[in-house]
Amino acid sequence: xxxxxxISHQPRHRLTTRLWHWINALCxxxxxxxxxxxxxxxxxxxxxxxxxxxDHAWMAVGSSDRIGYLRLGEMRIETTGFLGNxxxxxxxxxxxxxxxxxxIPSRYSLADGRRWHFFFAWIFSLxxxxxxxxxxxxxxxxxxxxxxxxEWRPSHVWRSLRDHTRIAAxxxxxxxxxxxIQKLSYIGVIFILLPLMICTGLAxxxxxxxxxxxxxxxxxGRQSARSVHFLTAFLLVLFFLIHMxxxxxxxxxxxxxxxxxxxxxxxxxx
Amino acid sequence: MTILTRRKLITSxxxxxxGLLTGCDALNRNPAFQDMxxxxxxxxxxxxxxxxxxxxxxxxYGIADLSPTFRANGSRDPDTPEYAASAxxxxxxxxxxxxxxxxxxxxxxxxxxxxxxxRTQITRHxxxxxxxxxxxxxxxxxxxxxxIARLQDSARFLVFHCADRLGGRPYYESxxxxxxxxxxxxxxxxxxxxxxxxxxxxxxxxxxxxxxxYKHAKYITGIQAxxxxxxxxxxxxxxxQDVANYEWYAGI
Numbered sequence: 038x039x040x041x042x043x044i045s046h047q048p049r050h051r052l053t054t055r056l057w058h059w060i061n062a063l064c065x066x067x068x069x070x071x072x073x074x075x076x077x078x079x080x081x082x083x084x085x086x087x088x089x090x091x092d093h094a095w096m097a098v099g100s101s102d103r104i105g106y107l108r109l110g111e112m113r114i115e116t117t118g119f120l121g122n123x124x125x126x127x128x129x130x131x132x133x134x135x136x137x138x139x140x141i142p143s144r145y146s147l148a149d150g151r152r153w154h155f156f157f158a159w160i161f162s163l164x165x166x167x168x169x170x171x172x173x174x175x176x177x178x179x180x181x182x183x184x185x186x187x188e189w190r191p192s193h194v195w196r197s198l199r200d201h202t203r204i205a206a207x208x209x210x211x212x213x214x215x216x217x218i219q220k221l222s223y224i225g226v227i228f229i230l231l232p233l234m235i236c237t238g239l240a241x242x243x244x245x246x247x248x249x250x251x252x253x254x255x256x257x258g259r260q261s262a263r264s265v266h267f268l269t270a271f272l273l274v275l276f277f278l279i280h281m282x283x284x285x286x287x288x289x290x291x292x293x294x295x296x297x298x299x300x301x302x303x304x305x306x307x
Numbered sequence: 308m309t310i311l312t313r314r315k316l317i318t319s320x321x322x323x324x325x326g327l328l329t330g331c332d333a334l335n336r337n338p339a340f341q342d343m344x345x346x347x348x349x350x351x352x353x354x355x356x357x358x359x360x361x362x363x364x365x366x367x368y369g370i371a372d373l374s375p376t377f378r379a380n381g382s383r384d385p386d387t388p389e390y391a392a393s394a395x396x397x398x399x400x401x402x403x404x405x406x407x408x409x410x411x412x413x414x415x416x417x418x419x420x421x422x423x424x425x426r427t428q429i430t431r432h433x434x435x436x437x438x439x440x441x442x443x444x445x446x447x448x449x450x451x452x453x454x455i456a457r458l459q460d461s462a463r464f465l466v467f468h469c470a471d472r473l474g475g476r477p478y479y480e481s482x483x484x485x486x487x488x489x490x491x492x493x494x495x496x497x498x499x500x501x502x503x504x505x506x507x508x509x510x511x512x513x514x515x516x517x518x519x520x521y522k523h524a525k526y527i528t529g530i531q532a533x534x535x536x537x538x539x540x541x542x543x544x545x546x547x548q549d550v551a552n553y554e555w556y557a558g559i
Binding site: 066067072075076078079083086087088089090091092121138139142143144146147148149152153155158159239241242243244245246247248249250253257261275288 | 317327331332335341343344345346347351352355358359364365366368372374375376378389390393431433434435436437438440441516517521546547550551553554557558559
């Protein structure tokens with residue numbers, strides 16, 4: 038595809054980008070859902086090196102006979118039906134933190150959840166690495182995600198942020214080069230959040246702690262790494278939700294087709 | 308048109324997620340798919356062993372870093388008449404048997420083990436469930452016992468037999484020789500400066516610091532040196548490996 042010199046024939050999204058996008062989407066979904074299974078084994082988060090039932094958890098999902106709740110610091114929010122106390126597909130009350138529809142497998146199995154998680158963690162990590170290398174070598178990053186001088190100006194960022202609340206601007210954006218908010222989001226996800234998931238994941242491994250202790254130290258201990266792993270996953274879910282809203286508002290069919298077939302370039306190569 | 312498309316997209320997304328769940332559960336029951344998933348564990352093992360020095364030590368901590376309480380998990384008491392009788396007399400009659408591929412099979416009393424050189428280490432115990440506790444362990448390095456009993460060249464694994472049963476089955480675990488001879492691999496009989504409590508595996512528990520908690524067998528009565536794990540339990544190298552899909556190598 039790189040032999041094509043006529044810019045109007047360049048697809049909006051390159052083949053590498055499209056392939057990675059969908060492989061990554063599948064991996065992240067499975068990693069999230071199998072990760073929630075793993076979280077269910079001990080639905081408490083701590084800061085520092087250690088943390089178990091008698092230690093203070095900054096976040097915990099719990100249940101009593103009738104209700105489920107989420108505790109954040111000293112604040113307790115009732116979450117019956119969703120977290121800590123919910124009905125499974127056969128109408129039985131379950132007290133695991135996250136409900137069956139959000140986990141892989143849908144019935145609690147830590148061992149199976151871990152198998153899914155680590156298999157797709159490998160595909161995700163290798164995919165991300167190859168995508169980064171290829172996107173630097175084919176100059177996708179430099180051309181499409183590079184922040185130009187004036188884009189750093191707060192007024193410019195503010196204007197772009199405001200455009201994201203206006204339907205007309207969102208509709209037009211699918212024909213234009215990436216705006217500053219898109220660039221910052223994609224850079225943030227690809228180069229900060231996704232690598233952070235890998236690093237905090239590895240920092241929880243006792244063998245990695247022996248091999249590369251600096252990784253666990255970097256996050257201030259194994260339990261801190263576990264908390265950051267969970268919080269980063271939460272940020273990725275947030276990114277996904279906004280991403281979905283933007284796709285739906287900007288022409289969902291055309292946008293989705295463009296990410297499958299490549300779409301029309303109109304001067305902007307991605 | 309746009310609204311129809313959106314609705315279609317949302318509907319198909321909902322169907323997709325539902326289908327994904329059903330599909331995942333079906334895949335989860337498929338032995339070939341399970342084997343594929345498990346192949347990642349082979350990669351974890353290979354890569355973690357290849358990184359750095361194979362005898363790299365797990366992080367050690369100071370007294371100030373100790374967990375206020377060291378959580379006990381799994382069996383908290385073997386709860387058999389023999390165990391209770393032994394516990395009542397401070398495990399004075401406890402025996403550790405070294406059997407299998409040794410030139411000089413041994414039986415050690417607790418006192419004999421305590422008279423050998425000891426190692427004390429403050430390490431972080433990482434449970435497969437996600438929690439961690441830091442404790443100070445004192446015990447005899449496994450390497451000393453393997454040298455006394457003269458481990459044979461054909462031995463590949465060390466199987467730890469335990470006094471506790473879970474769901475009616477005896478608990479057991481196994482490690483390979485790399486972990487067996489690792490300087491932090493000890494048979495601990497003290498926790499935080501006191502005799503090891505029953506809940507934490509009295510009188511003897513394994514510490515294999517670079518792996519998750521379920522590898523750290525408690526209430527140890529015997530160490531069997533074998534060339535293969537086939538024929539021990541269901542052949543997967545440990546209680547949790549036999550009853551569920553937990554991995555034999557628990558480095559992550």
